Amino acid sequence: MTTDDEKSLNDWLPITSSRNAKWWYSAFHNVTAMVGAGVLGLPYAMGPGITVMVLSWVITLYTLWQMVEMHECVPGKRFDRYHELGQEAFGKTLGLWVVVPQQLTVEVGVNIVYMVTGGKSLKKAVDTLSPHGGPPIKTTYYIMMFAAVQFFLSHLPNFNSITGVSFLAAIIYSMIAWIASVRRGTQPDIKYTPKASTTTGQTFGFLSALGDVAFAFAGHNVVLEIQATIPSTPETPSKKPMWRGVVFAYIVVALCYFPVAMIGYWVFGNTVEDNVLISLERPPVIVAIANLFVVIHVIGSYQVFAMPVFDMVEYFLVVKMKFKPTKFLRFVSRTSYVALTMFLAITFPFFGGLLGFFGGFAFAPTTYFVSIFQFILIPCLPCIMWLAIKKPKKFGLSWFINWICIILGVLLMCLAPIGALRQIILQAKDYRFYS
Numbered sequence: 001m002t003t004d005d006e007k008s009l010n011d012w013l014p015i016t017s018s019r020n021a022k023w024w025y026s027a028f029h030n031v032t033a034m035v036g037a038g039v040l041g042l043p044y045a046m047g048p049g050i051t052v053m054v055l056s057w058v059i060t061l062y063t064l065w066q067m068v069e070m071h072e073c074v075p076g077k078r079f080d081r082y083h084e085l086g087q088e089a090f091g092k093t094l095g096l097w098v099v100v101p102q103q104l105t106v107e108v109g110v111n112i113v114y115m116v117t118g119g120k121s122l123k124k125a126v127d128t129l130s131p132h133g134g135p136p137i138k139t140t141y142y143i144m145m146f147a148a149v150q151f152f153l154s155h156l157p158n159f160n161s162i163t164g165v166s167f168l169a170a171i172i173y174s175m176i177a178w179i180a181s182v183r184r185g186t187q188p189d190i191k192y193t194p195k196a197s198t199t200t201g202q203t204f205g206f207l208s209a210l211g212d213v214a215f216a217f218a219g220h221n222v223v224l225e226i227q228a229t230i231p232s233t234p235e236t237p238s239k240k241p242m243w244r245g246v247v248f249a250y251i252v253v254a255l256c257y258f259p260v261a262m263i264g265y266w267v268f269g270n271t272v273e274d275n276v277l278i279s280l281e282r283p284p285v286i287v288a289i290a291n292l293f294v295v296i297h298v299i300g301s302y303q304v305f306a307m308p309v310f311d312m313v314e315y316f317l318v319v320k321m322k323f324k325p326t327k328f329l330r331f332v333s334r335t336s337y338v339a340l341t342m343f344l345a346i347t348f349p350f351f352g353g354l355l356g357f358f359g360g361f362a363f364a365p366t367t368y369f370v371s372i373f374q375f376i377l378i379p380c381l382p383c384i385m386w387l388a389i390k391k392p393k394k395f396g397l398s399w400f401i402n403w404i405c406i407i408l409g410v411l412l413m414c415l416a417p418i419g420a421l422r423q424i425i426l427q428a429k430d431y432r433f434y435s
Contacts, residue, residue: 009318012325014158015311016080021229026245027252028167029226032297033304034217034249035170035256040117040177040275040294042216042257043264045209052213053261059405060217061250063382067223068239068246072232073389080228081308082221089385099381103308106221108341110305114298115150115345117275119143121298124277125291128284140346146295147342153303154310154334158229169300173277173293174256178263180280180287190269207415216257220382225308310334 010016042053070085072078079085082103087095119142126137194202223246232238264276273279277294280287313333317323383402392398 009315009325013311013314014307015225015228018158018229019231021231023230023241023244024248025229026226026242027248028245029229029304030223030246030249031167031170031252032301033222033226034253035174035297039170039174039216039257039260040277042213042261043268043272043276043279045213045216046261046265050258050262052210053257055408056213056217057250057254057257059408060220061246062401063405064220064223064246064250065243066382066386067220068227068242070385070389071224071227071239071242072237078228078232078238079224081311082224083312085224085385086381089388100312102381103221104312107305107309110221111302111309111341112344112348114302114305115143115146115341116349118146118295118298118302119345120275120349121277121291121294122146125288125295128288128291139349143342143345143349146299147338147345149299150302150306150338150342151335153299154306154338155331156303158307167300169293169297171252171256173290173297174260176286176290176293177276177280178259180283180290181263181267181276183283184267184280186267187269187271190267190271192265192269194270204418207418210412210415222304222308225311306334306337309337313337 067085070079074088079088083096083099085095086099089095090098119139122145123137123139123142126142194205227238227242230238230241260276264272264279268276268279271279277287277290280290310330310333314325314330317329317333318325323329383405386392387399387402390398392402
């Protein structure tokens, strides 16, 4: 491919089609990517305690800073996509095998969970406002309604088309979640002990909760793609406005996460649902509004995580399969992807279990570390890239911090999916497909 062909293709692909974003776009995109369905599961995941949440906040902010710094670590070159940075660190072929499978797992996993969240939140809003519990419409059809919106929005050109609305919705429903919880007050006979009565159940519940927390801090997977939308010059590299937006975003994340987690658990104890808004039943209008804002937010969040998938698929179809970059190709590929995530969401609508499973199995790898063939080699992705590219002094502070992140990430990946998989099995025991 010639330089002109490559430039023409980059102008057509969604990630690099626009480089006009300001620092506040970085803030909006990062909040949209981070504050998603995971925040609603944090009260349910308070088993590991607030310490794990604080630790996750600090570690992910540090590794996100690394990603921002490495976006232009080679003079005159921008790593606009996660796998491009992986190729710089690990080599052309190995870099793809390290990054792409995990990143796709993350982004497709998020989109499946958001399909489930959007459908269930829409159903909750309708049921809450209906005097007799709502019409007898299956969750399946609400998921299909949510998907219908995504079929339309998936054809927007790039990141900057919808995120502002999604950003505001995330803040609003997070505030409603904890304010409504405070108004309701603590429940009678409330207990803060583990929900399970057996040691085995408590252990698996703890492990699943670790995955829920990991899911809540899953925004790293699109950070390079977000930074790719910001202009860059030698005098004003993109990392400056990007980092400014990231810091703002992480303050917003803290203000959303910690009140929802602590107040939700304080009010409902171990009876809290894996989506705290389901535990709230009154005032009905406020609960319904909160659920509608959840729907609005995950509509935008779905697109933030789907856009890199569209970019990857369209690049593959044009470069490897030799299709022409046409609107029809884009229509078929994006519509097919939305249909796939809708089908999987309808088939496996287990919100809490999906959070823990994808949080541990996929988000921990790409946020803390990544695996090569999962069981052979498990290095830290942002951290190992930093070690490979920046080469900090061995046994120095930076070297130790990165290896601590690796160890924590490995533990999380090994432990969290075990508890989440058990939770999915328990929830699916009496489940009838498409009922």
